[in-house]
Amino acid sequence: MKLRKSATALAITAVLAVTATACGSGSDEGAKNDGKITIGIKFDQPGVGLKTPDGKYEGFDVDVATYVAKELGYEAKDIEWKQAPSAERENLIANGDVDFVVASYSITDERKQKVDFAGPYFLAHQDLLVRADDSSIKDAKDLNSKKLCSVTGSTSAQNVRNDFAPQADLQEMGGYSECLTGLENKAVDALTTDDSILAGYASQKDHQGKFKLAGLNLSDENYGIGLKKGDTELQGDINKAIEKMVEDGSWEKAVKANFGPAGYKNEPAPKITETS
CATH class of the missing domain: 3.40.190.10 (Periplasmic binding protein-like II)
Structure with a gap:
């Protein structure tokens, strides 16, 4: 699945749409949600992924997802946020209900049997x-x-x-x-x-x-961005976006904005390990 949006791609899509209409076809394969991108996040995790009472979305994962989407060619207004509870993340990805998931999603060997990951983007x-x-x-x-x-x-x-x-x-x-x-x-x-x-x-x-x-480091949790298994092109595009976010300072800025008030001492940005 290639989600990167460009002016050329949009023009081609428009031509194809006109052609399909002229031929009497009702298929819209190749166009997804009319230029929208659907991203799974948590709705109930302050500082990470939260839907506020006024219907806004905030948190570190939201900032990461928004940055990645922009690198793929989607503005904030193009994003459709979908709730991704822990138990439903794999199903949302497998069923195509989301394009990818950014939801405090730890990379594990068991989960990699069902989905692929980009990243990690946080430890x-x-x-x-x-x-x-x-x-x-x-x-x-x-x-x-x-x-x-x-x-x-x-x-x-x-x-x-x-x-x-x-x-x-x-x-x-x-x-x-x-x-x-x-x-x-x-x-x-x-x-x-x-x-x-x-x-x-x-x-x-x-x-x-x-x-x-309690101040106990009981495990290392590398957060990854979950996506459909085998989508190596999207994986590569997301990895590039994460690297750019770290390099231009946006990653550190997002960490401080979302976790700083709690005095949280974060680890440095981890190296990208999920590649194909």
């Missing part, structure tokens, strides 16, 4: 978010016999159970916001996912002072 680490007044959880092993929350389809909670706390009582929710509500109400004892996501939640005005990060 996060798995951590725990606990209540600010909870001093009982200082290490991942302290989660044994405690209620640990994460979202359905995420690898984070399984990592904890497999490697650190096999007796943790895993509670899987549809979204991180549900886990956060459970944490605040003491229905669960900890929320686990990437530190970037946790920092985004902890820095929200309504949450400041209520929660804290």
Whole structure:
């Protein structure tokens, strides 16, 4: 799939459309969403991917996706954002519901059996978010016999159970916001996912002072941009866009804008590894 849009391509598409109409054909193969591009993001991750109450989209992943789309020839107004919950990302890509996914999507060998990735474009680490007044959880092993929350389809909670706390009582929710509500109400004892996501939640005005990060680097999470398997041309175009974003300073600017308020200390931009 080649998504890069150019004046020449648009002109050719217009000619083909006229020709098809003259021939009585109803096919619109080759034109996708009338010059639009559909990108899957999270809608409920402050600092990463968030749909605000007024219908706007913000976060580091949104900034990355917008930059990549522009390099492919699409302005911000051409982007159609689609919610991409963790458990649905592979299906959205495989079914063609999105052109690609930028949704705190960690690159794993298991996922690469179903989709391809471009990137990585960010390196996060798995951590725990606990209540600010909870001093009982200082290490991942302290989660044994405690209620640990994460979202359905995420690898984070399984990592904890497999490697650190096999007796943790895993509670899987549809979204991180549900886990956060459970944490605040003491229905669960900890929320686990990437530190970037946790920092985004902890820095929200309504949450400041209520929660804290445990400060544990439980894993390395290389965020990649998910796309349909075998689309090497799109993979290459996205990789070039990521490299350009890093080189021209836009990547660092986006990191500081979205994570800086939480005092989050990010890793440098990772090297591109997903190539064909």
